[in-house]
Amino acid sequence: MNVAVGMSGGVDSSVAALLLLKAGHNVSGVLMKIWPGxxxxxxxxxxxxxxxxxxxxxxxxxxxxxxxxxxxVIDCSGSYEDLVLRYFREGYLAGTTPNPCVRCNQLVKFGILPDAARRSGLEFDRFATGHYARVEHAAALGRFLLKRAVDIRKDQSYFLYRLSQAQLATVLFPLGELAKSRVRTIAREEGLPVHDRKESQDFYGGDLGDILGRDGREGDIVDRDGRVLGRHRGVAGYTIGQRKGLGIASLVPLYVVGIDAGTNRLVVGPENETFRRACMVLECVWGPYDDLPAPAEVRVKVRSGGRFVPATISPLDGGRTRVDFAEPVASVAPGQSAVFYDGETVVGGGIIETAD
Known part of the structure; x- marks a missing residue:
């Protein structure tokens, strides 16, 4: 089988290519260039x-x-700017906290990149990456299901939940059954030059102001009662649940509990005010079905590094879903993704619109 492997220069994609080669496949590497220089x-x-x-x-x-x-090497920098960075900037300037990795995976890494590789003349049957996740075909449903990786600590299914059925049908995740420690060992034993290379910890290593711009629109930091406590340096520099960098003297720690881009205000409060019991989610996508047919009990993550929380999800009109948490959840940020799980299976997810 002809397999194109999305390479990154890291140990995970390198071992993915190695394992596919050892399995007898005809392997080619493809790398998306996204930095314009x-x-x-x-x-x-x-x-x-x-x-x-x-x-x-x-x-x-x-x-x-x-x-x-x-x-x-495929130059995807123009598409990345249009589809990911612009989305990222607009979201932050609107007072939300968008997740660029979720959007990149859906539209660029598993969309633009393989499409561009085929247009360049590369022929392949499957597209593989070094992500820690699994895909299974549910014959009874006639659908492909995204599942969590065996190595729970490295699981990346949260970032992949928006992949379509067409994308899941042709993707391979060779590392889904492996622990990260085993991947490092394989790379070292096989003499791969990246066996000890550090892995990416964020989508951008510098100051986010480089991407968001510095509009200099200072504004008030207020409490729930509207009392002015300080000044902020632009709402794009803050996110729900943030504590550091507020520059406010207080007897108790204060956190960002609201961002009002319209009035250019940050709302802060004590830790107990960061908790929410429900949220509204839009632009929902689903794994086992086209649309959520009825209320369901799931476990949900509202941030990539967050914990799983039991919740009830209920379908609403317009592709929206209401999420009622079984217990209060801290720092539910509009713009982030809420991803729903049933055991190891990704049921679906969407973009958090509001939280209450």
Whole structure:
């Protein structure tokens, strides 16, 4: 089988390519170039988007040379700007907290990249990545289901929940059954030059102000009663649940509990005011069915690093869903994704619109 592997220059995609090659497949590497330039040294935090991209490309070239497979570098920087960065900027300026990785996976990494690779003349049957997740075909449903990885600590199904049935039907996740420690061991034993390379910790390693811009629109920081407590440096620099960087002296720690982009105000309060019992979710997508047919009991995550919380999800008109948490949940941020699980299976998810 001909398989194109989305390479990143990291250990995970490199081992994914290695395992597919050992399984007897005809493997080619494809790498999406998303930084428009110029190049620069690495930032303090390793990230998937930044001026040190040339180092990632070279690392991928070294791995592909070691494996004896070709590497095709596809310039996706224009699409990434239009589909991901613009969405990211507009969301923050509107007072929400968008997740760029969720959007990138759906539209660019599993969309633009393989499509562009095919248009360039590369022929392949499946597209693989080094993500920690699994896909199974449910014959009774006639659908492909996204599932959590065996290594729960590295599971990335949250970031992949928006993949369509067409995308899931042709994707391979060779690392879904492996622990991260085993992946590192395989890379070392096979002499891959990236076996000890650090992994990306964020989507951008520098100051987010570089991407969001610095509009200088200062405004008031207020409490629930509207009492002015301080000044902020622009609502785009804050997120729900944030405590650090507020510059407010208080007897108790204060957190961002609301962002009103219309009035250019931040609302802050004590920790107990960060908790919510429900949220409204829009732009929902579903795994086992086209639309949620009836209320269902699930476990939900409202942030990639958040905990699972039991909840009831109920369908509403217009592709929206109400989520009622079984217990209060802190820092439910509009713009982030709420992802629903039934055991190991991703039931669906959507973008948080409001929380109450």
């Amino acid at each position: 110029p190049d620069a040294p690495a930032a303090a935090r390793s990230a998937c988007y930044g001026p040190d991209e040339a180092g990632d490309i070279q690392a991928a070239r070294d791995v592909c040379a070691r494996l004896g497979i070709p590497l095709h």
